[in-house]
Amino acid sequence: MTGFILRRLAQLIPVLLIASFAIWAMIFAVPGGPVGMMVGENATPEEIAAATRKLGLDRPIPVQYFNWLTHAVTGDFGQSLHSRDPVTKLIGERLPATLQLALVSILVALVIGIPVAITGAVKEGSWVDRLLNGWNALALGVPTFWLGILLILLFSVELRWLPSASRYVPLWEDPNQALRSLILPGLTLGLYVSGILARFLKASLVSEARADYVRTARAKGVSERQIVGHHIMQNALLPFITIVGLMVANFIGGAVVTEAVFTYPGLGRLLIQAISTRDYPLIQGCIVVILVIYMAISLIVDILYAVIDPRIEYR
């Protein structure tokens, strides 16, 4: 088991190295380069020389990268060019908000996606199935930002039930306020993710339902309910786990857009702000954090898969 995890980690290293190098190299894209970033475009030659030395830009490229990397590994991405706050602090403030949104959206996706998948699989080929397929196509095809706008129009502008702009209120401080802020963004993002979830889970359920062991279960006298809930579901969840990584990618992309729609103060909006103000250390920090989260989840999913499926040998 340990060996399996180590091997998976080793596979990630080249990807992480190349990606981090590309992210680090971004600072050279700033007008005036990293020095201009530090001192502004109207600096005197003395200022530039001082900054160059301070940033270590007179040293060889690999050394510069290595310096950045060692700092990045310890969570030090430097200061925001804008607020002059440490990047880590800015990200630390926004991360809980995004995680909270993620929690609610995943809940929405599960609550909608799983019943849709099961109903579609059980009634495969019927008009109910076709209706649910259409629903899924909409959940996947309608852009999240337009869906978000429609939800705001309905629930905030017309019905005036919920706020159109969401604030971040920690769930444990004021669950009521937090949920009011999270319902619309959570629904927007959750609906989208439920579409992916339902489509793959249904495909997986349908193919498992044809398996021989299902006939055995029936021949044993297991009830239809238990066959779906116990035998088919457990087997269908396995291939489903492999697409969790893909779902996470969709999820992160969707979160960035959803946060923008509802002006929700999460990591995604921090990144958008950083890009529009060309705040490179902040951009680098955000992207590295997202990259690491994404890869960590993929890794955990892989390990989980190996643990759950008795057929996989991870020695």
Added chain:
Amino acid sequence: MTVQEGVLTKRRRRPLPPLGFIISLGFLTVVIFGAVFANVLPIDPLAQNIVDSLKPPSGSHWFGTDELGRDIMARVIFGARTSLVTAAGAVIIAALIGVPIGLVAGYFGGWRDTVLMRFIDVLLALPNILLAMALIAVLGRSQTAALIAVGVAGVPSFARIARAQVLTLRQLDFVSAVRGFGCSSSYIMFRTILPNILSPLMVQVIVLSSVAILLEAALAFLGVGVPPPTPSWGEMLRTGKSYLYEAPYYAVLPGLVLTLTILSFDTIGKQMSRALDPRSGGGTPGELERAGP
């Protein structure tokens, strides 16, 4: 009982394409027509008329007017042009980079495969909208930047499909036969294999068009896509969102056109892949790659 009674034979008929496919094709024809002939039409997406700002849809302005009194329908039509040009450019870039990578990786295998696919893994290490945003952060905000960013985000799906196709084709007799003639590797790859994998690649072009349009709109919506005043659907949604109380149609109508365009591409892509492989339920391989807003 006679035998005929027990056997109710059914006649096989070539199935008509589903209604959704025909509607999608019709809708896209209109959008493309609008995009191509936008210049010729008697409309101006930039003409401002502050007096007429934020007017609801009417006989003279079918989609209403925006905050500067510009005709929203004219902007939607010109937005189609922005959207389709960006998407087309992006798909071409994705194909030009992705297909050769997939061909070489699949054909040679070995270290070339490892290196190229690791490179693809790096591109896939970020969700595609973030990859596009990171590229725009480097390139600066412009239509070209949006086009390149969306294109690069589409490279992995072309590379993977081309590679998978080559891996199956490589085993077939006619490829070995060509190899037996002593043809060069690049000749085999581009003259023998490529023409044979064109149909799955064409499906991917359609699927990716839908992804590219969505991605371009999302970037514009986030304020990092094609810069104003060039009309773009995403940008219109972004501005329209500020006027939800005064002018709900401002964000709704352009969004509707965008959504219908995306759904139409999806429907056509699904139909094409079903025609290509009747056994598949019509789930396009690209759906797997589809990561975005």
Added chain:
Amino acid sequence: MLHPVPGSTGAAPPLLSLEDFTVAFAQGAGRTRVVHGIDLTLQRGEALGIVGESGCGKSVTWLAALRLLGKRAVTTGRVLLNGRDLSGFSERELADVRGGRIGLIFQDPTSCLNPILRIGTQIGEALRLHRGLTGKAAEREALRLLDRVGIADAPRRLRQHAHELSGGMNQRVMIAIALAGEPDVLVADEPTTALDATIQAQILDLIRDIRRDTGMGLVLISHDLGVIADLCDRVAVMYAGRVVETAATQDLLGSPRHPYTRGLLAALPSLEGPRVRLTPVGGTVPSPDAMPPGCAFAPRCAYAEAHCGNGIPVLQPAGTGHLSACRRLDALMGEWQRQAAREAGRHDPVVQDLDWPNRDRQRELSA
């Protein structure tokens, strides 16, 4: 019961019987019938073999009778278990029958077991459903069952998964699951087809042993007459969705009364050199949506005449407890008897091979 079941007048009803049973599959707008009105009975403790080429409807008949084919399969006629019609049963009652009164095992045992559940869990499920056993009691019983089906090291096996066991062992596990509900009859659908010849013999021996101990009935479905001859008291030969001949095993093997059965017997491979004339049945089973008129076997039949195409032959007596559905039955019976008389003293292709058990053993040895 409204109609007395043939052959059981006055006595207790047979354990299981099919009456004018048909199966059709929904296909597009229409239906394709694959089983055309079958009558079969199984007495308590009897072993009935069903033989035929693949596609003759032998498996479909039994799976459909227990409603294991889903909604696409439409059945008519009656399926009587102890005189009660299964088609009137609710899903719940049917679930009690499946695994409780009627155990089933199938062809490919490894894929028939749930890949992610432990063997013990899968046996335990049947014990819980049909005997109400849980916890320690269930585990004890599961161990006993594994022991009964000849699996060594049962405590360890209980904790393993199907992929860790061989095909033969998995079939033993399937038998253990079927036995868990203490059924009155075991329906075995090609139980040894996917297994090696030596393993085949072991599994057949196991089924024979269990039947001797428990008096359980058996419906053995196979394309292999050798396997069936080994275990069954009576055989029904199926062709294109109909029973074409049925008789006691020795009777059927000794004096087959249908050209198709004669073809099947002759097609059996022999290991003893060219002493047996090989006259395999040429051609293939007609597809259900392209059935010939009249006798379905006529196009492949060496004895067919023009009138075989008019009307479907019905089963008619061809000896004691022997039925055959051939339009030329009378003429052919005479011809075969004369032929047998001619070849008596010399070598008879059919009678010569009557020493079935012996023959099978030779086959196993050589495999």
